[in-house]
Amino acid sequence: xxxxxxxxxxxxxxxxxxxxxxxxxxxxxxxxxxxxxxxxxxxxxxxxxxxxxxxxxxxxxxxxxxxxxxxxxxxxxxxxxxxxxxxxxxxxxxxxxxxxxxxxxxxxxxxxxxxxxxxxxxxxxxxxxxxxxxxxxxxxxxxxxxxxxxxxxxxxxxxxxxxxxxxxxxxxxxxxxxxxxxxxxxxxxxxxxxxxxxxxxxxxxxxxxxxxxxxxxxxxxxxxxxxxxxxxxxxxxxxxxxxxxxxxxxxxxxxxxxxxxxxxxxxxxxxxxxxxxxxxxxxxxxxxxxxxxxxxxxxxxxxxxxxxxxxxxxxxxxxx
Amino acid sequence: xxxxxxxxxxxxxxxxxxxxxxxxxxxxxxxxxxxxxxxxxxxxxxxxxxxxxxxxxxxxxxxxxxxxxxxxxxxxxxxxxxxxxxxxxxxxxxxxxxxxxxxxxxxxxxxxxxxxxxxxxxxxxxxxxxxxxxxxxxxxxxxxxxxxxxxxxxxxxxxxxxxxxxxxxxxxxxxxxxxxxxxxxxxxxxxxxxxxxxxxxxxxxxxxxxxxxxxxxxxxxxxxxxxxxxxxxxxxxxxxxxxxxxxxxxxxxxxxxxxxxx
Numbered sequence: 001x002x003x004x005x006x007x008x009x010x011x012x013x014x015x016x017x018x019x020x021x022x023x024x025x026x027x028x029x030x031x032x033x034x035x036x037x038x039x040x041x042x043x044x045x046x047x048x049x050x051x052x053x054x055x056x057x058x059x060x061x062x063x064x065x066x067x068x069x070x071x072x073x074x075x076x077x078x079x080x081x082x083x084x085x086x087x088x089x090x091x092x093x094x095x096x097x098x099x100x101x102x103x104x105x106x107x108x109x110x111x112x113x114x115x116x117x118x119x120x121x122x123x124x125x126x127x128x129x130x131x132x133x134x135x136x137x138x139x140x141x142x143x144x145x146x147x148x149x150x151x152x153x154x155x156x157x158x159x160x161x162x163x164x165x166x167x168x169x170x171x172x173x174x175x176x177x178x179x180x181x182x183x184x185x186x187x188x189x190x191x192x193x194x195x196x197x198x199x200x201x202x203x204x205x206x207x208x209x210x211x212x213x214x215x216x217x218x219x220x221x222x223x224x225x226x227x228x229x230x231x232x233x234x235x236x237x238x239x240x241x242x243x244x245x246x247x248x249x250x251x252x253x254x255x256x257x258x259x260x261x262x263x264x265x266x267x268x269x270x271x272x273x274x275x276x277x278x279x280x281x282x283x284x285x286x287x288x289x290x291x292x293x294x295x296x297x298x299x300x301x302x303x304x305x306x307x308x309x310x311x312x313x314x315x316x317x318x319x320x
Numbered sequence: 321x322x323x324x325x326x327x328x329x330x331x332x333x334x335x336x337x338x339x340x341x342x343x344x345x346x347x348x349x350x351x352x353x354x355x356x357x358x359x360x361x362x363x364x365x366x367x368x369x370x371x372x373x374x375x376x377x378x379x380x381x382x383x384x385x386x387x388x389x390x391x392x393x394x395x396x397x398x399x400x401x402x403x404x405x406x407x408x409x410x411x412x413x414x415x416x417x418x419x420x421x422x423x424x425x426x427x428x429x430x431x432x433x434x435x436x437x438x439x440x441x442x443x444x445x446x447x448x449x450x451x452x453x454x455x456x457x458x459x460x461x462x463x464x465x466x467x468x469x470x471x472x473x474x475x476x477x478x479x480x481x482x483x484x485x486x487x488x489x490x491x492x493x494x495x496x497x498x499x500x501x502x503x504x505x506x507x508x509x510x511x512x513x514x515x516x517x518x519x520x521x522x523x524x525x526x527x528x529x530x531x532x533x534x535x536x537x538x539x540x541x542x543x544x545x546x547x548x549x550x551x552x553x554x555x556x557x558x559x560x561x562x563x564x565x566x567x568x569x570x571x572x573x574x575x576x577x578x579x580x581x582x
Contacts, residue, residue, distance in 0.1 A: 011485060068481075068490060069453065069463060093484060094449065094466055101450035102457045105419060110544025113448045126548070132339040132445075137551050144544040180462030181496075184478075185489035196484075202581065226581065244468075244482065244503050250335070250444065251359065251502045259581050269336050280579055281556075282572060288563075295556050298575040302564025310569025318573060318582050 002030035002086035003055075005079055007072075007099065008048065009091045013040025015047045017199045018091040018153040023051040025118040025156050029125050030086045032163075033057065035079045035170065037072055038064035042167055049165020051158065057082070057170040068181040069095060073102040075172045080107055082170065085146060087125050089118075092150040100150045109145025116155045116256070116277070125149060133250065133273035153198040154256045189245065197229045197246060202259045203278070205231035205248055206241075207271070209264020209285065209304055213241040218308050219263060225315040231255065231275075233265045249274040263304045267292025284308060322377040323472065323494075325367045326434045328425055328455070329360040329382055329397055331390035332445040339445070344540060345547040346415045347445055349387065356393035359440035361507035364397045366500045367438050368508070370472050371401075379403050381432055385413060385424050391523065398518035399510035406432055410527040415540020418446065422454035424538060427531040429459065436477065439499040441466055452499035462492035468503035 004026040009016045019034075026032035034053040036044040041058035048056050057079050063071040076099060080088060090100040092114050104111035115127035124147050129138045142148065197203065204226065206219035216230075223230045232242035234249050248255055250273040260278035265271060267283070267290055275281070276295055283292045288301045300307050333339050337352035364382065371378035382397040384390045385408040394405035408428050416424070429437055437459075442449035456463035464470075467479035467490070477496050481488045482503065510518070528535060536542055562571055576582045 068465075068488075073457075095483065097448065097450050098453035098463070098465065101418070101448075101453045104544075105422070105454055105457050108544075110417065110419065111450065112545055113450060130553070131447075131550075133335065135339070135553055136341065137553055138345075138547050139549040140545055140547045142544060143546045177457075177460060177462075181464050181490055181492040183488050184491050187487045189484070189486060245484065250447070251441070259576070259579075273335075276556075280581075281559075282575070284568070284572070288561075293559075293561055296561070297556075297559040297579075298572060299559060299561040300564050300568040300572050301561060302568045306566075307564050307568040307572065310567075311572050312569075314570050314573035315576070315582050318577055 003033045003083050004030040005076070005083060005085040005088040006032050006034045006053070007076060007088070007090040007096065008034050008036040008044055009093065009096065010036060010040065010044050013043025015044050016091070017158060018151070020051045020158040021153065021156040022089045022091060022151055023048065023053060024159045025151060026089055027052050027161060028118065029120050033083055033085065035076060037075050045165050045167045049163055050160055052161035052163050053165045054163045056165055056167050058167055059170040059172045061172070063174055063178055066183055067179050068183060069098050069102070070180060071174055071178045072099050073106070074175050074178055075170060076103050077106055078172045079170055080146065087147040087149060090148070090150045092152045097150050100148050104145070104148040107145055109148050110142035111148045112140050112142060113150045115149050115151045118149065118151060130277055133269050134276045152254065152256070194223060195227070195229045197231055197248070197253050198255055200229035201257055202226050202228035203231045203248070203255050203257045204228045204261045204263070205233065205265060206236055206263050207233035207265030208235040210236060210241065211264070216242055218305070218312070222261070222308055222312045225312045225319070233271050262292050263308055265292055266290045267295065322379065323374060323436065324434050325370065325378060325380045325436045325438060326429050326432055327363050327367045327380060327382045327397065327402065328437060328439045328451070329363065329384050329393050330357045330443045331355070331384060331386045331393035332357040332443055335444045341550045344415065345550050346540060354389050354392065356396040357440060357444045359442055359444055359502060362500050362502055362504050363438045363440045364400050364402060365507040366470055366504055368401045369505070370470070374472065381406060383425065383428055383432065384408070385421060385428070394523055395518055396510065398521045399515045400508055401514060404521055405523040406526060407523055408526050408531065412528055412535040412539050415543060416538045417543035417545050418448050418450055418454060419544050420538040420542065422451055422458055424531065424533060425451065425455055426458035427533055428526060429455070431531060435494045436472065437497045439497070441499050441501045452497050456497040459497065462496040464490050464492045464496050465499040467498060467500050470498055470500055470504065
């Protein structure tokens with residue numbers, strides 16, 4: 001059976017959820033071979049094996065943390081040469097897309113980014129994408145070389161599928177370009193204790209109607225009552241009320257949770273692009289004409305400062 | 321010292337318009353008004369700021385690959401303050417994918433001469449966000465991408481890249497390819513004077529033969545990816561909308577409970 005390379009996104013050996021989703025998709029096409037790089041690479045093996053990786057190729061070197069993107073491209077290219085896979089799958093993070101693109105160019109392959117689904121096809125893997133602010137769905141495939149495809153978080157379920165997951169050291173020779181862009185400093189993000197925005201099952205977002213950084217506390221309280229991630233519209237981020245890392249929309253994160261709760265968000269195209277594939281959408285907004293109400297399964301026309309705290313209290317009561 | 325900056329820009333269909341696909345499954349450009357991709361305005365802005373903060377003699381060239389109308393995007397960038405423009409236009413370019421676009425841009429940037437290329441973080445139509453990385457790969461120069469802060473001094477470009485897990489400080493020697501995010505700083509509006517001045521600024525037109533690119537390296541038929549189908553997403557079925565009469569929060573909680581979220 002053909003092998004499928006899966007690029008592992010991990011933090012010091014802790015595998016992030018989108019990689020496990022990739023393993024689910026990879027198994028539809030062939031046998032997943034994972035590639036884990038940098039500090040803690042070998043520690044990923046047990047988790048990857050549980051989810052279907054037949055092999056885990058690892059390489060640790062300081063270059064992966066000290067220089068931007070290119071060392072990882074060099075390694076993935078080495079893995080591609082070693083394995084001759086049927087496809088290469090990479091998580092659709094900003095960095096993942098850059099790695100995938102440079103790899104594709106080097107190996108003479110086409111690239112598809114931001115797939116939301118993947119299935120085997122007669123002419124290679126068929127990727128589903130959601131385009132034009134999610135108003136269209138397309139089916140695409142790579143027509144030249146080894147398909148290189150990046151996949152968005154939440155595109156597949158994480159499934160247990162025990163496999164060998166045998167660890168093999170990958171031999172990597174860094175290119176001259178590898179040390180071109182130096183990472184001279186790194187400030188890790190402080191953990192909020194809430195789920196990762198793109199990976200969360202429930203997202204609670206606030207917009208212009210929240211009207212101030214201090215008022216985001218009521219959005220956070222609702223999120224915490226549901227174990228949800230917190231999002232913000234571009235208007236709220238541009239106003240400085242909430243960090244850009246939490247922005248949902250075209251220039252922020254695109255999310256597709258089971259439940260999306262929009263509070264004080266009008267629903268401009270910029271925002272819709274990042275959330276309209278959510279399974280269930282609810283909104284609270286003062287303006288009955290707000291375009292967000294065209295998307296909702298349930299909407300409340302009212303003042304979010306009345307509705308949201310009452311909702312939070314009621315959820316707490318119901319949860320006991 | 322002089323510093324030659326090339327800003328790559330894209331002419332895109334207005335995201336607030338009713339975007340759709342043409343019969344050949346390329347982006348339909350006829351039925352929706354086009355404009356300079358909003359995210360590229362940030363690239364033009366950062367080029368202008370680098371110029372304003374520099375003691376060097378800085379020349380800013382805006383470069384686009386696109387149909388005749390794409391000149392509008394160049395004019396906008398020129399009216400913001402760029403010095404000159406290059407328009408790569410050729411009928412054989414229709415349907416070119418990101419890999420092919422990066423080839424055309426790389427050849428054009430090399431022909432124009434550059435110390436620094438600045439791009440936006442992604443286009444607002446294709447939204448892949450991979451062209452700056454591809455361009456760096458093709459040119460064989462450092463990639464310093466997705467910056468929310470950028471500065472150039474003594475032949476070195478520095479910037480801050482805000483990632484999901486960490487915020488990173490980056491540094492590379494020129495020549496280099498930079499991309500900037502929408503967090504890099506509000507783009508200026510063209511002044512009346514700027515708009516008038518832009519009309520007199522030079523816009524060069526190049527076709528594929530000017531760039532030594534064969535027609536079989538670009539275009540829809542030579543793309544390394546193929547779109548087989550495109551379907552409009554069905555409209556969401558109309559939901560329940562209630563007016564808060566004092567119980568809105570409780571009603572919403574009941575709905576969430578019914579859907580098993582609580």
